[in-house]
Amino acid sequence: MINLSVQVGGLRLKNPVMPASGTFAEELAHLLDFNQLGALVTKTITTEKRSGNPMPRVCELNDGMMNAIGIPSKGAQLFIDKVVPFYRDYDAPLIVSISAPTAQGFADLAARLSDVPGVAGIEANISCPNLEAHGQSFGMQAESTRDVVELMRQVTSLPLWVKLTPNAGEVVPVALAAQEAGADAVVVGNTLLGLSVDIERGRARLGNFMGGISGAAIRPLMVRLTYQCAQALEIPVIGCGGIATADDALEFIYAGASAVQVGTATFLHPKTMNTMVSELEAYCRRKGVASISTLIGALDDLPAEPFGALP
Amino acid sequence: MNVISGCCQASALTPPDDTLAVVISNQWVNDEYKRLVLQADGAASQSLPGQFFNLLCPSEGEHKPYFRRPMSTYKADPATGQVEFLYKVTGKGTYGLETLGQAQTVEILGPLGKGFDLQPGWQHMIIVARGVGLATLAPLAEAAHRLGIRLTAVLSARSEKSLLSRERFASLGADVRVVLDEDGSSSPERLEPLLRQIIAREGTDALFTCGSRRLTQLLKKLSAELGLVGQVALEQQMVCGLGMCQCCVEVFEVDGLRVGKRVCLEGPVFDLAEVV
Numbered sequence: 169m170i171n172l173s174v175q176v177g178g179l180r181l182k183n184p185v186m187p188a189s190g191t192f193a194e195e196l197a198h199l200l201d202f203n204q205l206g207a208l209v210t211k212t213i214t215t216e217k218r219s220g221n222p223m224p225r226v227c228e229l230n231d232g233m234m235n236a237i238g239i240p241s242k243g244a245q246l247f248i249d250k251v252v253p254f255y256r257d258y259d260a261p262l263i264v265s266i267s268a269p270t271a272q273g274f275a276d277l278a279a280r281l282s283d284v285p286g287v288a289g290i291e292a293n294i295s296c297p298n299l300e301a302h303g304q305s306f307g308m309q310a311e312s313t314r315d316v317v318e319l320m321r322q323v324t325s326l327p328l329w330v331k332l333t334p335n336a337g338e339v340v341p342v343a344l345a346a347q348e349a350g351a352d353a354v355v356v357g358n359t360l361l362g363l364s365v366d367i368e369r370g371r372a373r374l375g376n377f378m379g380g381i382s383g384a385a386i387r388p389l390m391v392r393l394t395y396q397c398a399q400a401l402e403i404p405v406i407g408c409g410g411i412a413t414a415d416d417a418l419e420f421i422y423a424g425a426s427a428v429q430v431g432t433a434t435f436l437h438p439k440t441m442n443t444m445v446s447e448l449e450a451y452c453r454r455k456g457v458a459s460i461s462t463l464i465g466a467l468d469d470l471p472a473e474p475f476g477a478l479p
Numbered sequence: 480m481n482v483i484s485g486c487c488q489a490s491a492l493t494p495p496d497d498t499l500a501v502v503i504s505n506q507w508v509n510d511e512y513k514r515l516v517l518q519a520d521g522a523a524s525q526s527l528p529g530q531f532f533n534l535l536c537p538s539e540g541e542h543k544p545y546f547r548r549p550m551s552t553y554k555a556d557p558a559t560g561q562v563e564f565l566y567k568v569t570g571k572g573t574y575g576l577e578t579l580g581q582a583q584t585v586e587i588l589g590p591l592g593k594g595f596d597l598q599p600g601w602q603h604m605i606i607v608a609r610g611v612g613l614a615t616l617a618p619l620a621e622a623a624h625r626l627g628i629r630l631t632a633v634l635s636a637r638s639e640k641s642l643l644s645r646e647r648f649a650s651l652g653a654d655v656r657v658v659l660d661e662d663g664s665s666s667p668e669r670l671e672p673l674l675r676q677i678i679a680r681e682g683t684d685a686l687f688t689c690g691s692r693r694l695t696q697l698l699k700k701l702s703a704e705l706g707l708v709g710q711v712a713l714e715q716q717m718v719c720g721l722g723m724c725q726c727c728v729e730v731f732e733v734d735g736l737r738v739g740k741r742v743c744l745e746g747p748v749f750d751l752a753e754v755v
Contacts, residue, residue: 190723191719191724192723193722195721195722195744196723198494199497211723211725219739220739223728224716225725226546226716226718226724226726228545229545230543230545232545233546233718235724235726237724237725240728383545434723435546435718435723435724436546437497437586438497438588438719438721439497
């Protein structure tokens with residue numbers, strides 16, 4: 169019997185596989201066994217209703233996609249009344265992704281959710297590149313990250329995960345700021361800000377102009393950031409970015425991720441996460457690994473032999 | 480009004496599944512359109528009129544579709560386990576679909592979305608279809624036929640040559656009216672009096688359309704003015720098809736308020752009164 173369970177930011181998860189925010193909803197229950205997931209992560213909610221971005225909101229790339237959905241939200245009250253009760257029927261812990269225009273707004277929403285039965289943790293989306301002009305967000309700077317995480321930490325005792333952005337110039341200092349401010353884990357990370365041009369029309373292909381790149385195209389970048397953050401942090405890192413198979417997930421785990429989030433792959437193959445869990449188990453069996461947690465950060469990063477000759 | 484779900488199957492919709500379907504045939508029906516017949520036992524063949532599938536189209540040369548492609552059901556038969564699609568070969572997704580040969584497989588996610596609502600007590604209904612909207616509305620004609628609802632099918636196309644499915648509608652006992660761009664008979668100005676005439680003569684209960692914004696607006700006006708049930712199947716770019724990604728939203732007007740709805744989940748069939 170392979171032990172797939174992992175400890176992540178105040179929670180013991182049955183296995184390291186969970187959805188990335190924004191790529192998961194109640195409707196998936198027809199196709200995916202939620203009880204076989206490590207955790208359930210909701211689409212980002214905001215206190216107020218939001219309409220979301222202009223159309224088109226997505227475009228396809230050769231090996232990935234771009235989105236600028238803009239977090240349409242029916243508001244926190246409807247979420248608490250209608251969505252949270254739906255997920256109470258499942259064993260996997262419910263992680264609610266939240267966003268707000270101000271640090272105080274993040275704290276208010278975190279506080280409000282802390283009293284809601286069925287909410288097991290909070291993922292602070294301080295990194296959505298599509299909310300503010302030109303991809304600005306709290307997660308772009310260490311200082312603003314520290315401010316918003318500190319305020320949330322003061323008002324909630326729930327496990328607090330902070331979703332970072334690869335768009336920050338230096339991600340590690342931002343991750344350290346989140347840790348120092350009391351985060352229980354960081355998610356590395358959100359989409360990579362891009363711009364795709366329709367050359368027939370001379371216009372951006374997304375209604376929001378810029379948008380976040382996801383899918384296999386960004387995986388090596390996200391594995392690298394996961395590695396760098398895991399090296400620097402005491403708290404767990406959750407890897408995310410272009411994970412479609414167990415092999416992809418294992419790259420992140422070797423690099424130091426305690427768990428992984430699957431996003432874009434679910435859009436194309438809704439049963440991906442269930443398949444991935446069985447494949448992870450098969451890998452552990454093949455490698456004689458009794459517990460997957462022993463693979464976390466197991467990447468051999470000893471430097472290779474110097475080349476030893478001049479051209 | 481007590482409206483039940485399509486073709487007397489008042490039971491709940493069949494939940495979608497991701498089915499590996501096997502190609503039975505994939506033949507051209509005219510210069511632009513192909514008809515794909517699949518063996519897809521299980522949930523897929525339970526598709527109701529107006530529902531759709533999200534197809535994982537194969538890559539063809541440099542054409543590599545990343546997203547799946549939504550496609551409305553042209554025919555679904557639970558007795559044989561077969562599902563059919565009618566598609567225009569027009570872009571990255573359909574170039575790959577076009578290459579599928581007998582016994583090859585394709586992943587189809589569905590049935591998805593909310594289909595047409597039919598009421599068994601209706602006497603007569605009108606379908607106005609254009610382009611690939613014909614594919615969407617053909618199963619509705621079958622459902623109407625089974626319920627004994629008389630049907631007038633107005634088929635709109637560029638030319639006689641690009642007309643699709645005329646025989647299929649006719650074989651269901653529909654009174655088929657062809658209107659064409661090439662002789663000007665398809666313009667809303669010419670269609671409106673024709674529709675009013677049919678409605679007055681037949682005592683029409685409901686109007687259905689798919690495939691044209693102009694026709695949608697015309698039918699919205701007529702259904703509102705004459706107090707008829709009106710439904711439209713909409714098309715929109717989609718990714719997941721399941722309501723998660725929020726990319727296929729459209730603006731609707733409900734009780735005087737502008738409301739965003741997902742075409743994949745709250746639709747693709749909507750009340751004409753809500754369409755903006």
